[in-house]
């Protein structure tokens with residue numbers, strides 16, 4: 129992590145657009161040359177008066193300068209937007225591929241800040257690169273020109289320039305630290321922004337909590353980000369002001385030393401004009417430093433996130449091979465990572481065989497490991513030890529994603545997508561289930577999308593079952609599905625819906641506490657302290 133090379137990363141991001149980047153730099157360079165040409169014409173006109181040739185040069189150079197700068201900015205903007213989109217796409221892919229356990233552990237605000245703030249900071253840095261290059265080249269040209277005017281004056285100015293860099297470096301070291309603190313403060317603030325929306329009901333109900341949250345967290349953190357950003361801005365403005373003033377100090381010193389250096393007035397005049405011109409690229413280079421600092425802080429976070437998200441699994445390119453007779457868990461265990469002094473919860477070892485077409489109930493107390501077992505069975509958690517076998521063949525990292533494509537699930541903390549992923553499903557059967565769930569007057573499937581999902585909690589859960597059923601997968605997993613349903617619907621679920629799903633050939637796995645209805649199962653397994661009892 130320490131040896132991150134931001135330059136190499138930026139070059140990698142720019143590589144697909146190198147032709148356009150080169151064009152942007154070339155156009156930027158031509159624009160600068162045109163500016164120099166215009167300056168020279170003005171200088172000549174001031175010295176020797178105007179002439180038709182000078183006027184023509186001026187008239188031609190002005191639109192050329194505008195066109196070159198416009199072209200350079202336009203190309204640059206396109207590159208930057210592409211780099212930003214590429215970065216976002218690759219981060220999104222990382223998140224889509226990341227192990228579920230990592231996503232569950234990862235705090236949402238970290239991901240949001242990375243996808244928004246960090247990607248933007250990195251892009252701002254990349255956007256500045258061609259301009260930085262143009263500024264460096266212009267500055268080199270100016271320095272060479274200064275030496276050509278007078279190596280003695282240029283030598284003195286160069287010595288002063290080195291001293292100036294040393295002073296500025298010291299100031300930069302302290303300014304740099306703020307970038308990392310500011311980045312962290314932004315994450316903390318994002319966390320509270322999430323709570324502001326997610327906790328809206330609780331915050332309305334409890335006045336002391338609301339005012340505590342408002343004063344000690346939200347407002348305090350907004351102020352912290354304000355102060356840090358301001359401090360940072362002020363530090364860099366001070367550095368830029370010193371940079372800017374130092375050019376004048378050097379010019380003043382050269383004027384004072386004119387006698388000693390023994391240079392004629394005209395030479396000194398030309399030297400001073402060129403020095404003033406050099407200020408512009410130097411200021412641009414100094415102005416680039418904060419962008420580099422922000423980008424470095426953001427880039428470290430992106431790299432860290434990528435490391436956390438790394439997964440050895442590969443994506444299946446299709447819906448997988450749905451056919452199976454048995455799925456077996458053999459000596460499977462799963463250990464959550466421990467936190468602090470607490471020993472981690474470990475599920476298993478579990479030996480369990482699921483037969484196609486059966487209805488299996490998993491029962492047990494809260495916290496006994498039912499959901500963990502379900503996530504293992506679904507291939508969402510890879511077993512810590514042991515193996516999952518489909519018709520005797522073990523499921524490895526390479527085919528775990530294909531393995532998962534056999535299942536549909538309504539989790540306890542399910543997420544209801546408004547589109548119906550129905551590639552293997554039957555639209556008539558899905559509509560039939562919408563009616564069975566007493567939802568056909570509330571919503572409809574139009575072009576593969578539910579017309580609305582704004583329903584009561586119990587209705588949404590029923591819609592989630594319709595959605596899972598519509599996917600047409602052979603195995604349906606329902607985690608405490610009936611918990612939100614009224615007694616009538618609960619009874620209908622166990623005595624009508626489950627038997628109907630079974631008749632339709634579904635293999636059913638239900639996590640349930642409803643012991644009155646256990647006879648709806650072909651088999652009931654009881655989990656206690658992470659083991660089948």
Ligand code: ADP
Nearest residue numbers: 232464473492493494495496497498499500501
């Ligand atoms: P159940 O579904 O039977 O209520 P779970 O399978 O959700 O139980 O959880 C079993 C145990 O696993 C819990 O008692 C808890 O200690 C532990 N656990 C669950 N989720 C996590 C997690 N994300 N990180 C660490 N430990 C967890």
